[in-house]
Amino acid sequence: MKRSDQRIITTHVGSLSRPSELLTLNAARSSGTADVTAYDKGLAAAVTEVVMKQHEVGIDIANDGEFGKPMSAAYDYGAWWNYAFERLEGFASPESIPETEHKKSSVADLSLTTFARRRDWQQFSEFYHDPTSGLAGSAPARRQRRPVCVGPVRYKGHAQTKADIDHLKTALAQAGIEEGFMTSVAPASFARGEDLHYKTEEDFVAAAADAIRDEYKAIIDAGLVLQIDDPSLPDNWDMIYPEPSLEEFKKFSRVRIEALNYALRGLPEDRIRYHICWGSWHGPHTTDIPLADIIDLVLAVRAQAYSVEAANVRHEHEWRVWQETKLPEGKIVVPGVVSHATNVVEHPRLVADRIIRFAKIVGRENVIASTDCGLGGRIHPQIAWAKLAALAEGAKLASHELWQ
Amino acid sequence: MKRSTHRILTTHVGSLPRPDDLMALYAANASDEKLQPRLRAAVGDIVRQQAESGIDVVNDGEYGKAMRSSMDFGAWWSYVYPRLAGYELSEEQAKKGRGAWTFGSKERKEFAEFYADEASAAASAARQSGSSTAQLYGLTCTGPVKYVGHVAIKRDTENLAAAVRITRAEDTFMTAVSPATLQILPNVYYKSAEDYTWALAEAIREEYHAIVDAGFILQIDDPALVDIYDWWFSMNDDIAGYRKWAAFQVQALNHALEGIPEDRVRFHICWGSWHGPHKGDVELKDVVDLLLKVMAQGYSVEAGNVRHEHEWKIWQNTKLPDGKLVIPGVVSHATNVLEHPELVADRIVRFAKVVGRENVIASTDCGLGGRVHPQIAWAKLGALAEGARLATKQLWA
Numbered sequence: 001m002k003r004s005d006q007r008i009i010t011t012h013v014g015s016l017s018r019p020s021e022l023l024t025l026n027a028a029r030s031s032g033t034a035d036v037t038a039y040d041k042g043l044a045a046a047v048t049e050v051v052m053k054q055h056e057v058g059i060d061i062a063n064d065g066e067f068g069k070p071m072s073a074a075y076d077y078g079a080w081w082n083y084a085f086e087r088l089e090g091f092a093s094p095e096s097i098p099e100t101e102h103k104k105s106s107v108a109d110l111s112l113t114t115f116a117r118r119r120d121w122q123q124f125s126e127f128y129h130d131p132t133s134g135l136a137g138s139a140p141a142r143r144q145r146r147p148v149c150v151g152p153v154r155y156k157g158h159a160q161t162k163a164d165i166d167h168l169k170t171a172l173a174q175a176g177i178e179e180g181f182m183t184s185v186a187p188a189s190f191a192r193g194e195d196l197h198y199k200t201e202e203d204f205v206a207a208a209a210d211a212i213r214d215e216y217k218a219i220i221d222a223g224l225v226l227q228i229d230d231p232s233l234p235d236n237w238d239m240i241y242p243e244p245s246l247e248e249f250k251k252f253s254r255v256r257i258e259a260l261n262y263a264l265r266g267l268p269e270d271r272i273r274y275h276i277c278w279g280s281w282h283g284p285h286t287t288d289i290p291l292a293d294i295i296d297l298v299l300a301v302r303a304q305a306y307s308v309e310a311a312n313v314r315h316e317h318e319w320r321v322w323q324e325t326k327l328p329e330g331k332i333v334v335p336g337v338v339s340h341a342t343n344v345v346e347h348p349r350l351v352a353d354r355i356i357r358f359a360k361i362v363g364r365e366n367v368i369a370s371t372d373c374g375l376g377g378r379i380h381p382q383i384a385w386a387k388l389a390a391l392a393e394g395a396k397l398a399s400h401e402l403w404q
Numbered sequence: 405m406k407r408s409t410h411r412i413l414t415t416h417v418g419s420l421p422r423p424d425d426l427m428a429l430y431a432a433n434a435s436d437e438k439l440q441p442r443l444r445a446a447v448g449d450i451v452r453q454q455a456e457s458g459i460d461v462v463n464d465g466e467y468g469k470a471m472r473s474s475m476d477f478g479a480w481w482s483y484v485y486p487r488l489a490g491y492e493l494s495e496e497q498a499k500k501g502r503g504a505w506t507f508g509s510k511e512r513k514e515f516a517e518f519y520a521d522e523a524s525a526a527a528s529a530a531r532q533s534g535s536s537t538a539q540l541y542g543l544t545c546t547g548p549v550k551y552v553g554h555v556a557i558k559r560d561t562e563n564l565a566a567a568v569r570i571t572r573a574e575d576t577f578m579t580a581v582s583p584a585t586l587q588i589l590p591n592v593y594y595k596s597a598e599d600y601t602w603a604l605a606e607a608i609r610e611e612y613h614a615i616v617d618a619g620f621i622l623q624i625d626d627p628a629l630v631d632i633y634d635w636w637f638s639m640n641d642d643i644a645g646y647r648k649w650a651a652f653q654v655q656a657l658n659h660a661l662e663g664i665p666e667d668r669v670r671f672h673i674c675w676g677s678w679h680g681p682h683k684g685d686v687e688l689k690d691v692v693d694l695l696l697k698v699m700a701q702g703y704s705v706e707a708g709n710v711r712h713e714h715e716w717k718i719w720q721n722t723k724l725p726d727g728k729l730v731i732p733g734v735v736s737h738a739t740n741v742l743e744h745p746e747l748v749a750d751r752i753v754r755f756a757k758v759v760g761r762e763n764v765i766a767s768t769d770c771g772l773g774g775r776v777h778p779q780i781a782w783a784k785l786g787a788l789a790e791g792a793r794l795a796t797k798q799l800w801a
Contacts, residue, residue, distance in 0.1 A: 127740075127777040284742040284780055311710075313736070313743040317750055342710060342739040345681040350714040382518045383681050 001225050001270055001304055002061060002179045003332055004365050007399035008355055009060040010392050011334065013275055013307060014183040014227065015080060015374025016054075016065030017381030022046045026072040043067060044167045051171035051180075057385060058392025061225065061368070062172065063181045065376060068164035076377040077280055080183065080229050084190045085147045087157020088211060090197065094145035099194070106200040108252035112192055112239045114145070119238050119287040128283065146193030153191070153207045155214040165222040181273065182219045186230035187212055187263055188256035192239075202255050209263035216263060220271050227273045227307070228260065233297060235279045237289035246293055257297050264302045273305035273334060274298070278315070280340055280373040291318040295325045307334035309372040311354065312341040319357050327362045336372030337394060338387045340379050345386045351394020356401060364402045369395045405621055405667050405701050406461065406575045407729055408762050411796040412752055413460040414789050415731065417672055417704060418579040418623065419480055419771025420450055420465030421778035431472040436559070443467060444563050451567035457782065458789025460574040461621070461765065464567065465773060468560035469579075471536060476774040477677055478537030480625055481581045487553025488586075488607060490593065491543045497590060498542025505588050510638035511684030522680065545591040549603045551610040561618035577670065578615045582626035583608060583660060584653035598652060605660035612660060616668050623670050624661075624700065627770075629653055631676045633686035643690055654697050661699045670702030670731060671695070675712070677737055677770040688715040692722050702729040706769040708736035708743070708751065716751070719758045730759050733769030734791060735784045737776050742783050748791020753798055761799045766792045 002009060018026070025042045028034035047064045054062040069083035085091050102111040115121065121128045164182065172180045191208035198204040219226045233253055240249065264272060276298060278288040291298075291308065298306055309315045319335070327333060337354040338346045351369070358367045369391060375384035406413060426446050429439050450465040469483030485491060497504055506512050512519050561578065568576050583605040587597065594600035615622045629650055637646040661669060673695060675685040688695075688705065695703060706712045716732070724730060734751040735743045748766070755764045766788060772781035 124777075124779050124783070127779045130777060282740045284740060284783055286742050286783065312741050313708075313739060313747055314741050315744070317744050317746040339710070341741045342736075343679045343681060344709050344711045344738045345683045346710040347712070347714050350710055353714055380518045380521060382515050386515070386681055386683060 001273070001332070004367055007403060008359070008364065008367060008369050008395040010058060010369045010395045011061035011181065012059060012371040012388060012391070013277070013336070013374045014063055014066050014229065015376035015378070016050055017376045017384050018065070018067060018071050018074070019046055019049070022067060023072055023074065026070040029070065030072055040163065044170070047167040048171040048174060051168070051175045051177065053385070054388070055175040055177055057388045058395070059388060061179045061181055062175070062177050063183065064164060064168040064171070066183060066374065068160065068167065071377055074377070079377060080374060081185045081190050084185045084212070087155065087160055087215070088153055088190075089156050090149055090151045090153035091147040092150045094148050094194070097148050097150070097196075099145065100196065103195060103201050105252050105255070106202055107255055108248040110240050110244045110248055110252055111201070112236060113241045117241050119241055119243060120283060120285060122241075123286060124284050148193055149191070149195040149197050149204060151197050153211045155211040157215060158218065161215050161218050165218065165224065168224065169222065179225060181225035181227050183227045183229050184212065184215045184219060186228050186232065187259045189230050189232040192232055192236070205256055205259045206262065209259040213263040216267060220267050225271055225273060226267070227275055228301070228303065229275050230260065231277050231279055232256070233276050234289050234294060238287045243287075250294075250297065253294065253297055257300050261300070261302050269302050270304045272303040273307055274301045274303035275307035277309045277373045280378050282341060285314045288314055291315065292321050292324070295321055299325070299328065304330065305332035305334050305368065307370055308336065309339070310335040311337050311339040311346070311372045319361070322358065322361045327366060332366050332368055333358060333362050334368045334370045337369050338391045339372040340375050341372065343379060343383055345383060346390045346394070348390050348393035348397055351390055352397035352401070355395060355398035359398065359402050369398070405670065405729070408764055411800065412756070412761065412792040413574060413765045414458060414767070414792045415461035415577070415765050416459060416768040416785060416788070417674070417733070417771045418463055418466050418625065419773035419775070420454075421474065421773045421781050422446075422465070422467060422471050426467065427472055427474065430470040436555075440559060443559075444566065447563040448567045448570060451564070451573065452571045454785070455571050455573055457785045458792070459785060461577055462568070462573040463577045463579065464560065464564045466579060466771065468556065468563065471774055473535065474774065474778065476536050478535060478540065479774060480579065480771060481585050482536035482540055484553070484581050484586070484608070485540065485543060487551060487556055487611070488549055489552045490545050490547045490549035491589065492546045494542045494544045496542075497544055501541050502537070504541070504590065506635045508636040508639045509634050509684060511634050511681060513639070514683065515681055518681070522678070540589065543589050545589060545593050545600060547593055549607045551607040553611060554614070557611050557614045561614060561620065564620065565618060575621060577621035577623045579623045579625050579672075580608065580611045580615060582624050582628060582653075583656045584626055584628040584632070588628055601653065601656045602659070605656040609660040612664060616664050621668055621670055622664065623672055623704070624657065624698070625672050626657070627674045627676055629695070630673050630686055630691060634684035638684045643686075646686065647691070647694065650691060650694050654694050658697070658699050666699050667701045669700040670704055670729075671698045671700035672704035674706045674770045677775050679738060682711040685711055688712065689718050692718055696722075696725065701727065702731050702765065704731035704767055706733045706736070707755075708733035708769045709738040716754050716758065719755070724759045724763060729763050729765055730755060731765045731767045734766050735788045736769040737772050738769065740776060740780055742780065743787045743791070745787050745790040745794055748787055749794035749798065752792060752795035756795065756799050766795070
């Protein structure tokens, strides 16, 4: 994977704003009225355009904006994982299934709870239930239950993933971009709804790992950098009520990291980056687990690069974690230096300051400047692109100072 | 004015969330007799709540400034128009809405789609609730400006005085709007913009004196001083023209402040509290010298949002004059995410190391009331207080 050898290079977390034509195509597709050829053509064109746009704005490691992961409204926080259920067997929509308790973990004395019982949601319940609280498309509008596992989990998304890969590779070649990445969801980030099929939570996650491995392989075999999206690692903490002990939580999480590593077995570490974030909804995030508490688990993932939120006010101070925790030789930190959590566009000078802070600790060649989370579906498209431009401009300022 | 002699003191910019029933009274245009008992009790409550949240320099939450719905960005300046004679509503002007004020904004051109979306959302909110700023659309100066708000300001100062008799605080402040802000509304009466601003300064000084005479710190709210660059001058990148304009505004403000001891005044600027990109904001470095000309002891400046956070460095090159205070925003209304107390502490310590710990009072970027959900506003004040405690520990170690 490319690194910042001569200057600070830039990337982002994945989701970019879908153009309205694509949203229309997605809506038609989800209602079953889309012409398959027209959809594919429209998608390919949109991917080419979004790759070109990333290039123009100064993003070095580009992707397809996750355009192959269908989003049918301008504000949509869930496409990054919802896409997977179309590509997997074994899940059913929760509507027809009576609600059950999540299974207890067999390794730790805890289980995940529902959205509504998240601790941050309980503490700020008035805010979360206020339709005018600025949570466009987020909390109140969000589905309350995840798809339920009702049978063996198997991967069936080969054709869709191949199409995504083809679109991206064509677009990268046209834009003259050397390195592209594609996101794929971590086992624990999609196998965390109710499960009626497997005996234990751990069996469920292991089966999920076996299934999704096909997608990981396809992306890597195509020569793209694989980004594993795993908000579940930090985010599960808030989904356990009452607050568990850190020790129990880490037991619970370690199994999930092991499952991910099992899915990644034999795949080249230097083609993999691992993304965590604490959930992208515009809420207070007071119950986010500190990075310091899980950094060992993050670094246990068989990846070369680690993409971590560092640009929002709940996590910005955590750059200090890297003073205490040594980044292993050869690894890369991909910190968020612009964020979806505010409409205000980061000043390039602030972006540069943030990059330099990381570079001084872990070494300039070990930093790739990025976003906190995907920008698409979370803020207005014009602001999303202005933030990517601020990111590129800040990286230039930082490079100038770090290589002078 | 108290300063951080033994620990980092905390304050905030002014607006705090209003109780529903108080907003309902304002929305119904309740008579003074009906409003006052509820207002008096609410001011008592809000002062106590601030003290309980760890805020040292408190105010009345701007409760005397009519706010009619829980999301409302404009009460801090709309309050004054019932207190000023000389204005009439022009239907013609009203149709232009906010555009009548922001005609020269590069940012609004660059982010036209965003602002159109925002405007439609804001318009529907205004229809539902009668947002304060929308009530100003079309107001035009058509006669001599005169301060007629004596009853209202007397009520406000008495309510606050009663509240701080019960709940002790380190210090107490009350906000009032600047001449530069007032002159945003169009004028057809005065011959020149300068005459208009000067007349506004002469009128509003009565409110300033009433606040100081009541024993409170006067906070001048002057977002316009920096906002207007984007609204009127950015299209042509006209920094020189803007500075000329701003220098005159400072002169007019100082005229209004004549006779008021500097150590009873703090001066607040911010770049407007709406949740927009703010890419067109003038840089603090381009205006900081003018800011420091204002005859105030404390300067309250945004430093807790991503457009202005980096500007703490300006104080490395611009010496804060002896005896003055910086009141930086270390928590912000620009995000729903709650500032981590350690981040708050980092921000405070950064300022303290540059200007001296005794010269920093930790604050918010702007008023929180009407701009974030009440639960989040209070949590942010809590984070501010906790961060100040952490910073104090480091700075007095």
